[in-house]
Amino acid sequence: MTKMMMIDGLQYSQWSREVFEQMRSGGLSAVHVTIAYHEMCRETLQNIGAWNRLFAQHDDLIMPVHTAADIDMAHQQNKVGIIFGFQNCSPIEDDIDLVEIFHQLGVRIMQLTYNNQSLLASGCYEPNDAGISRFGKVVIAEMNRVGMVIDMSHSAEESTMQAIALSQRPIVISHANPSFFEPAKRNKSNRVLLALAESGGLLGFSLYPFHLQGGPDCTLDSFCNMVADTVDLMGIDHVGMGSDLCLNQPLSVLEWMRNGRWSKQMDYGEGSATNAAWPKSLSWFENSADFPNIVAGLQQKGFNATEVEKIMGGNWLALCRSGFGPQSGQD
Amino acid sequence: MTKMMMIDGLQYSQWSREVFEQMRSGGLSAVHVTIAYHEMCRETLQNIGAWNRLFAQHDDLIMPVHTAADIDMAHQQNKVGIIFGFQNCSPIEDDIDLVEIFHQLGVRIMQLTYNNQSLLASGCYEPNDAGISRFGKVVIAEMNRVGMVIDMSHSAEESTMQAIALSQRPIVISHANPSFFEPAKRNKSNRVLLALAESGGLLGFSLYPFHLQGGPDCTLDSFCNMVADTVDLMGIDHVGMGSDLCLNQPLSVLEWMRNGRWSKQMDYGEGSATNAAWPKSLSWFENSADFPNIVAGLQQKGFNATEVEKIMGGNWLALCRSGFGPQSGQD
Numbered sequence: 278m279t280k281m282m283m284i285d286g287l288q289y290s291q292w293s294r295e296v297f298e299q300m301r302s303g304g305l306s307a308v309h310v311t312i313a314y315h316e317m318c319r320e321t322l323q324n325i326g327a328w329n330r331l332f333a334q335h336d337d338l339i340m341p342v343h344t345a346a347d348i349d350m351a352h353q354q355n356k357v358g359i360i361f362g363f364q365n366c367s368p369i370e371d372d373i374d375l376v377e378i379f380h381q382l383g384v385r386i387m388q389l390t391y392n393n394q395s396l397l398a399s400g401c402y403e404p405n406d407a408g409i410s411r412f413g414k415v416v417i418a419e420m421n422r423v424g425m426v427i428d429m430s431h432s433a434e435e436s437t438m439q440a441i442a443l444s445q446r447p448i449v450i451s452h453a454n455p456s457f458f459e460p461a462k463r464n465k466s467n468r469v470l471l472a473l474a475e476s477g478g479l480l481g482f483s484l485y486p487f488h489l490q491g492g493p494d495c496t497l498d499s500f501c502n503m504v505a506d507t508v509d510l511m512g513i514d515h516v517g518m519g520s521d522l523c524l525n526q527p528l529s530v531l532e533w534m535r536n537g538r539w540s541k542q543m544d545y546g547e548g549s550a551t552n553a554a555w556p557k558s559l560s561w562f563e564n565s566a567d568f569p570n571i572v573a574g575l576q577q578k579g580f581n582a583t584e585v586e587k588i589m590g591g592n593w594l595a596l597c598r599s600g601f602g603p604q605s606g607q608d
Numbered sequence: 609m610t611k612m613m614m615i616d617g618l619q620y621s622q623w624s625r626e627v628f629e630q631m632r633s634g635g636l637s638a639v640h641v642t643i644a645y646h647e648m649c650r651e652t653l654q655n656i657g658a659w660n661r662l663f664a665q666h667d668d669l670i671m672p673v674h675t676a677a678d679i680d681m682a683h684q685q686n687k688v689g690i691i692f693g694f695q696n697c698s699p700i701e702d703d704i705d706l707v708e709i710f711h712q713l714g715v716r717i718m719q720l721t722y723n724n725q726s727l728l729a730s731g732c733y734e735p736n737d738a739g740i741s742r743f744g745k746v747v748i749a750e751m752n753r754v755g756m757v758i759d760m761s762h763s764a765e766e767s768t769m770q771a772i773a774l775s776q777r778p779i780v781i782s783h784a785n786p787s788f789f790e791p792a793k794r795n796k797s798n799r800v801l802l803a804l805a806e807s808g809g810l811l812g813f814s815l816y817p818f819h820l821q822g823g824p825d826c827t828l829d830s831f832c833n834m835v836a837d838t839v840d841l842m843g844i845d846h847v848g849m850g851s852d853l854c855l856n857q858p859l860s861v862l863e864w865m866r867n868g869r870w871s872k873q874m875d876y877g878e879g880s881a882t883n884a885a886w887p888k889s890l891s892w893f894e895n896s897a898d899f900p901n902i903v904a905g906l907q908q909k910g911f912n913a914t915e916v917e918k919i920m921g922g923n924w925l926a927l928c929r930s931g932f933g934p935q936s937g938q939d
Contacts, residue, residue, distance in 0.1 A: 374657025
């Protein structure tokens with residue numbers, strides 16, 4: 278029996294050999310990893326430098342992904358392909374040329390905002406949504422040109438609708454769930470999800486407890502019901518996984534994600550002053566080795582083999598195949 | 609008749625379509641271009657961004673060189689391959705990881721110093737030569753590992769001898785002449801040139817008037833005599849061209865080269881307070897279109913076709929072929 282192609286559309290763990298081994302034992306052939314939240318250009322290069330060391334140290338386990346063919350190779354060699362992504366546009370600072378330069382360094386996915394207003398668009402925590410800015414419009418065109426996928430996971434609704442309309446290539450919401458399942462600020466309305474699907478884009482389902490009905494007590498059955506309902510809405514070709522797994526990270530990293538350098542007062546993001554810490558993990562998804570539980574849950578729910586493979590990785594692979602190269606004349 | 613492979617081992621002109629057309633009409637298949645003198649990391653990325661635009665705007669004339677095969681391709685397609693190089697180590701700042709990151713962005717040659725003491729070695733204008741520093745040693749090993757060629761054109765003698773000894777792969781002096789021809793601080797002793805040749809390295813002959821006997825009045829015959837004398841010393845396989853052509857640059861650029869940000873008082877480098885400007889150019893080498901004059905001069909001097917081709921580009925091509933890839937086990 279051939280191994281299923283499985284791809285996780287977002288992780289930000291404290292990287293270690295153990296974490297990479299969990300990815301492999303869970304059957305993942307590729308993972309989209311976050312390499313910057315609030316880092317500016319120079320700091321991001323430092324993060325890429327650290328990844329170059331990880332690639333050298335663990336070359337039996339992981340390899341960089343620059344094209345979808347690299348994911349195929351990782352799959353064949355029983356390795357985990359690593360796809361670089363930014364959760365914010367801070368690394369490109371105010372410089373459009375940095376889109377291509379980071380693409381040259383392997384970055385293939387970039388969020389236009391992380392919760393707050395950015396130079397490009399509004400984040401999902403802003404009270405007012407200004408849509409895509411002037412700089413945002415030319416950055417979208419540049420990302421389209423070089424083959425860097427636009428990710429609107431942490432963006433506000435109108436900004437997201439505009440990004441879908443402006444982008445000439447499919448975009449993603451790499452890690453979020455439908456608002457109908459759990460009305461978190463980070464989850465997405467049916468309006469957004471339908472526009473995303475119609476434009477050929479992809480939603481990665483989040484396993485971060487704040488995005489789930491019942492939080493850390495959400496059952497596998499409840500999660501799989503949500504998947505089924507979303508497939509009914511968006512179609513089987515436009516959904517995937519985006520676990521948002523953040524393993525072994527200290528509280529300081531959560532605070533960095535939420536606060537960066539932008540506020541002197543602690544912002545608790547999806548948490549609160551009385552619930553400031555990392556959420557408890559799901560019993561059926563503690564780390565990447567538990568992906569087979571989700572496969573079993575989807576099978577249980579009645580998805581056939583082809584459908585399960587699309588949800589678990591096939592759709593992400595197709596998106597990477599069409600999204601990571603330079604724009605062709607037909608796009 | 610097939611076109612001769614011609615490579616210029618250093619230029620820093622104000623880049624324009626006209627300059628690229630002169631390169632092509634002079635028969636060059638590749639040029640090592642300087643993309644940083646005193647720029648730090650972030651500024652260097654800006655320079656790479658500017659080059660990415662030039663590549664897009666002039667893709668009928670120029671193309672980036674990441675491997676020697678790219679030079680072959682440029683030669684076949686009648687384009688000019690562009691090899692990125694740093695004249696200083698300022699772009700890597702204090703971070704060894706930036707060697708690999710800039711290699712990923714196409715940088716293939718780096719000088720360890722530019723006239724002054726650097727974090728890696730001593731420059732040729734320093735009164736004391738401390739040799740290769742602790743950081744310098746590990747950077748040399750890292751450059752060897754990734755395939756970035758060490759260039760000691762602006763370095764002091766002892767530093768250069770140590771770099772030749774420490775490097776496991778051949779190094780270059782991309783643009784300088786022998787001191788026996790003209791005793792400029794930037795020119796090199798027979799001791800250095802012999803060690804360079806014995807280690808498989810390469811000297812690129814400079815056409816910058818300050819490095820020539822008679823300055824701007826140096827004749828083609830005198831230049832070709834120097835080439836012949838140097839070939840007698842180093843052998844025919846270890847010399848090439850490195851014109852140091854700086855075309856259409858304002859005085860402010862010369863002052864940036866000489867002064868960077870390191871002194872409040874003007875340093876005149878190879879010039880002086882009464883001779884502060886760019887030198888007058890040679891009558892027989894005003895720009896890249898004049899390379900055929902040098903071919904003719906070498907033929908006149910009695911070099912045969914094979915020898916002329918080695919000097920004009922064959923030796924540079926061989927060095928690029930062995931030097932630009934990752935280090936093999938045999939190196």
